[in-house]
Amino acid sequence: MNSLQDALxxxxxxxxxxxxxxxxxxxVETEKMFYDILLDNHHLTxxxxxxxxxxxYVEYDQKGERKKQRFPRELIEVMLKQIQKEPEKYRNFSE
Structure with missing residues (x-):
């Protein structure tokens, strides 16, 4: 994943x-994977x-600079709304 915007x-x-x-x-596992990409590949803190x-709004430090990006709520919440609409398709399976 090369694009910081895509990773965020x-x-x-x-x-x-x-x-x-x-x-x-x-x-939780997926979030950790993407978070690690932000840290390891893009060096965010x-x-x-x-x-x-x-x-x-996502604010972060990168190479000593404070930066900020924004994303529309409707774009970010698509997955959550789909899960809430059809929870039976997104059951949690224990390990």
């Missing part, structure tokens, strides 16, 4: 899911997420 999008999308479904083991009615 993927991580944030699954992070929103685990914020609502903290016991979803597949989501101090990642913080805020939101308002329209956007998610």
């Amino acid at each position: 999008y993927n991580w944030l999308t699954i992070k929103v899911v685990i914020d609502k479904r903290p016991d979803d083991t597949a989501a 101090n990642i913080e997420v805020t939101t308002d009615e329209e956007m998610y």
Whole structure:
């Protein structure tokens, strides 16, 4: 995953899911994978997420600079809304 924007999008999308479904083991594992990409491939630190009615904002440090990207809520919450709409398709299977 070369694009920082894609990596942030993927991580944030699954992070929103685990914020609502903290016991979803597949989501937790996926979030960790994307988070590790942010740390290892893109060298991000101090990642913080805020939101308002329209956007998610991700602030982070990279190479000594504080940076910020934003993503529309409707784009980030697509997966969560799909899971909530059809929870039977997204059951949590214990290890």
